[in-house]
Amino acid sequence: MVQGIANWNTEETQEWLQQYVDDWVTFYRKNTDDGELASYIPELQKADPNALGIVIRGNNGMTLRSGDTGEQFTLQSISKAITFIVACMERGVSYMLNNVDVEPTGEAFNSIMHLEMKQVKKPLNPFNNAGAITVTSTLPGTTSDERLEPVFQLLENMFGHRLKLNHAVYESERKSSTRNRAIGYYLLEVGFLESDLDVTLETYFKQCSIDVTIDDLARIGQVLANDGMDPKNGEEIVPRQIARITKVLMLTCGMYNASGKFATYVGIPAKSGVSGGILAAVPPRVRDDTMPFIDGCGIGVYGPALGEEGNSVAGIRLLRHIATQWDLSIF
Structure with a gap:
């Protein structure tokens, strides 16, 4: 069979x-x-x-x-699709596509090399880490909880119940986040981020740590x-x-x-x-x-x-x- x-x-x-x-x-x-x-x-x-x-x-x-x-299990990079949807709903499609491109990279999801070697004007897509962190920086709110609220609301609209954050995974991500912090600092240096780096990364780690x-x-x-x-x-x-x-x-x-x-x-x-x-x-x-x-x-x-x-x-x-x-x- x-x-x-x-x-x-x-x-x-x-x-x-x-x-x-x-x-x-x-x-x-x-x-x-x-x-x-x-x-x-x-x-x-x-x-x-x-x-x-x-x-x-x-x-x-x-x-x-x-x-x-x-x-x-936790969403991890699947959350990138959700936050991209939320960001487009909150900020508008044209606005988001001015901040992040829609092209495949051909590189690993946590690559930094393609950003420097290709001298891109914006991250190549919202589903690699650089693009996803950039998208997260556009979410409205001043704290990570405020920024995640529309994400939780969208998911609740789909499921009829509210999902929960896996705090153990969040802490594990936060403590082992050397590569993502390096990506974040590069994005900050070239002016791709729209908001505070620490709040953006905290939001990003939390969105990846939602249980599903x-x-x-x-x-x-x-x-x-x-x-x-x-x-x-x-x-x-x-x-x-x-x-x-x-x-x-x-x-x-x-x-x-x-x-x-x-x-x-x-x-x-x-x-x-x-x-x-x-x-x-x-x-x-x-x-x-x-x-x-x-x-x-x-x-x-x-x-x-x-x-x-x-x-x-x-x-x-x-x-x-x-x-x-x-x-x-x-x-």
């Missing part, structure tokens, strides 16, 4: 689709041995490296859950897949233009310097984090054949064993298989 390409004869009942996903999670769990836990944030070393789980929330009302779906589950990630993905609207009631949660720009950035820049390979072999907008989470948005598709989740879906994946680019090894392989079997690619 695990091998093969697009399966045009897949049963579409929830029972059958659940069996497929359960089988695939079991198959790809062994791939966790090919990765390692993030080491530069000590608190993330406490995760179970063998964990793997997935949630798929369809616009048709169907939800599939398999594997380690109850694990809580893969159910939460799937819900975010579902809203983005639906161009910012809640598929249950048609309410606009994120303006359509902002949702679409965010999906473009997720596709071109969301998987660090493996974004090109992910777009080629999986073909859906996604954003990863070094805690092992992956947020994916599958827009509605036009196909001659009926396929699972053809009306679109959001996907949340958790697998904390990472590859060298900082993405979940088993999570990417699981997503690639599902995208191939069910023809989820946007292309």
Whole structure:
């Protein structure tokens, strides 16, 4: 069942689709041995490296859950997509795109080299650390808690409950933040930051330390897949233009310097984090054949064993298989 390409004869009942996903999670769990836990944030070393789980929330009302779906973990770099959305909503799209570009870097997410060597006039995209810190500096408020409030409010609008900050991870990030502080000082020197460096970094560390589950990630993905609207009631949660720009950035820049390979072999907008989470948005598709989740879906994946680019090894392989079997690619 695990091998093969697009399966045009897949049963579409929830029972059958659940069996497929359960089988695939079991198959790809062994791939966790090919990765390692993030080491530069000590608190993330406490995760179970063998964990793997997935949630798929369809616009048709169907939800599939398999594997380690109850694990809580922190957003880490997935928060960059959320804060970019919030900043665009608070400051305007044109304003934000004047402060941060939309181009892939081809470098590691925490690179400083490309900033100096390319002499850029603004960070190349909001999903590497330099761009994300710049975006965080534009959030309104004088304290980190004030700046994070619209982030929490947006997430609460999606979930119906308020998320919490993981203080242990926040302290671990704050104490081991040498590289991000170096990036911050460079951004300050060249005039990219709009506000106090210490408050900006405190906000950035906190946004990365918000606890979520893969159910939460799937819900975010579902809203983005639906161009910012809640598929249950048609309410606009994120303006359509902002949702679409965010999906473009997720596709071109969301998987660090493996974004090109992910777009080629999986073909859906996604954003990863070094805690092992992956947020994916599958827009509605036009196909001659009926396929699972053809009306679109959001996907949340958790697998904390990472590859060298900082993405979940088993999570990417699981997503690639599902995208191939069910023809989820946007292309």
